[in-house]
Amino acid sequence: MWLPLHTVCLRGHAVCRRSFVVAFLRCSGHRDANVSHFSHSAGRCAQTCQALIYRNYGDPSRVVQLGKVDLPPVGAKDVLVKMLAAPVNPSDINMIQGTYAILPDVPAVGGNEGVAQVIEVGSHVKSLKTGDWVIPRDAGLGTWRTEAVFAEDDVISLPNDIPLLSAATLGVNPCTAFRMLSDFEALKPGDSVIQNAANSGVGQAVIQIAAARGINTINVIRDRPEFTQLSDRLKAMGATYVIREEDLRRPEMKEMFKTCSKPKLALNGVGGKSATELLRHLQFGGSLVTYGGMSKQPVTVPVSALIFKDVKVKGFWVTQWKRVHSHDGKLFRGMLDELCSLIQQGKLTAPACTEVGLQDYHKALDAAMQPFTSSKQVLIM
Template identity: 50%
Template sequence: MYCIHMSTMSKMKTFRACQHLIKSLFNEQVFRTPLLRRGPGQRNYSAAKETFAVMYTEHGEPGKVLEGKILPLPDTVGPEEVFIRLLSAPVNPADINMIEGTYPVKPVLPTIVGNEGVGEVLEVGASVTTLRQGDWVLPDTPGWGTWREYAISPAKEFRKIPNDIPVASAAMLSVNPCTAYRMLTDFVDLQQGDTVVQNGANSAAGQAVIQIAAARKINTINIVRNRPEIENLKTQLKDLGATHVVTEEFCRTPAMKELLKSIPTPRLALNCVGGKSSTELMRLLANQGVMVTYGGMSKQPITVPTGVMIFKEIKLVGYWMTEWTNRNKGSPLRDKMFDDLCDLIRDCRMVPPPCQLTPLRNFQSAIAQSAEKFSGRKQLLQMNCISAD
């Protein structure tokens, strides 16, 4: 079920410019803004007095501890506050980990779920000068709680972003694309023609790495788990700009050595898996190469071969987007990062991963489907949206 937001002709022209590529990659029209129109009995937003929100009061399995609740909204918008209508929010692994209580960020309970998402400003307080009605915003605080329909919060809690990009791109902008951008920028001075190797290449972050690297004319070797539809996955990632896509099993064959002869040896490795997969990445690195670890999907420790550590003099570092953001809230580097990423989106050189849209009130279905093995689709919650049919 998909909805289209017919806000301005210029916005639709931007979307049309990317439509052909999007259809060829995913055969889905999920990258436009949802049509926000009233259903039977639904209040006009200017009169909204309550909001649906997904909450939990204790940590545990999402299927057991999450509840959908109707919460009252304040009667007025304070001088320093803004009234936000949430448009869309993804289901991220960090959201699940926070619900389970295994994530480093632990909000005070009870709390509303959701670290990432995009909203539209409906009303601003009398003293607010940084935002105005119609602006799109991202929460600037980890664990802010995006799985809700409306919110009235201090304006300082939000970051303004352009509203001329597809809503799916905006909703998934602040975590994975930013993580990919920083890892490709901060650890190795990569030049055109250099090579990056990564595992978990079909993840949302991995797909962002492929596209940013391609825009910078950097080669990528992309390692994925074998699966029944492996050739389809390889085609999808190559359409995004991947240089090579290989399975973990292929990495341990003589054919991998031949592949490495065709491009420069990787100077940077990006690890989101851990375990044996991370060991393979280290073996593929050039002398004095760097491996950045930003995830541990296998839940296995990183084992470092002594010879690789000593004789290749590789470096191992960790990266966490939340910590970088906390250190760089007002940094020009952060402004440039968002500007660069939005430019790539407008140029259709960065598209979000394939998505499945689910109404917010069907959140349990989205969570269940996000846990399916090899699903290949990101779950994207849609707020205030009914069928366009």
């Protein structure tokens, strides 16, 4: 489908911190490597790509459309890439709905994560070559497209011998899991971590990275008819215990803590009652780290947890971490190398995924917004 004549800049997610740059680029005629235009019949014969575009914030199944966008020429410090696969994450959905912490200028191309293959490099590109696999360094590139021209500095390479789905889903959830398991408590083998939304992409990465480090995980999921199958799947990944939300209040929890240490760290992707229940089981002085709010309910911290258990209540956002550490590429590189090494050793697999062709994006968006699917939708270009 061709979109109608249009002259407005179309970028991936032009996030707030860069909006003044965008304004400058628009006024000065400079080209931002991430800025392209709606394809139009007049003017130069542009190379185009297909992309999932939204012109307004709103319900993703209504506002997202498959269209064509122009690709800008490849500048000296740019790379032309062919997108291979890109997941649909909750934050992508929230961005399109207009409810996320950072929002693009619209019209925008959806998607913040994915893996691409470099097919052309600019004359001054040093760190990348044709054939390399790359992922975004930051949110906001607009990855739901067939090709793109990105600045060399906007992407980072990955080994191209890891599974495609692992590469496509590496930059957000496993990085979040890795940081949360590393930066809040000094965890050693035999220690325990408790988490809700344990079947989420983040949760599955937490289970596997923790297992590789000899750390026990107590994994909380919502009850469902196929609880046993899901529990078995998570245990096969390395989960020590898998329990239902309701079990958190049961006296049997005491039995569990006879064989497993009380958790030093609780990871909360849900909020509401679920978060409060996690807190009850933390060790004295332990940390509750909130990274998501799938229930859309606030986190309530009992006074007793603060006074008598001295718990630390923190938040984590991987986008902020990447931005804070963008000057020190070695930390990000080191984390990706460690994660890729786990993948190569078979210790970290991609989350359960459903592969969907770009043309069938409606199916992927609809499924991504359904509860109890236990499968990450990944667009295959």
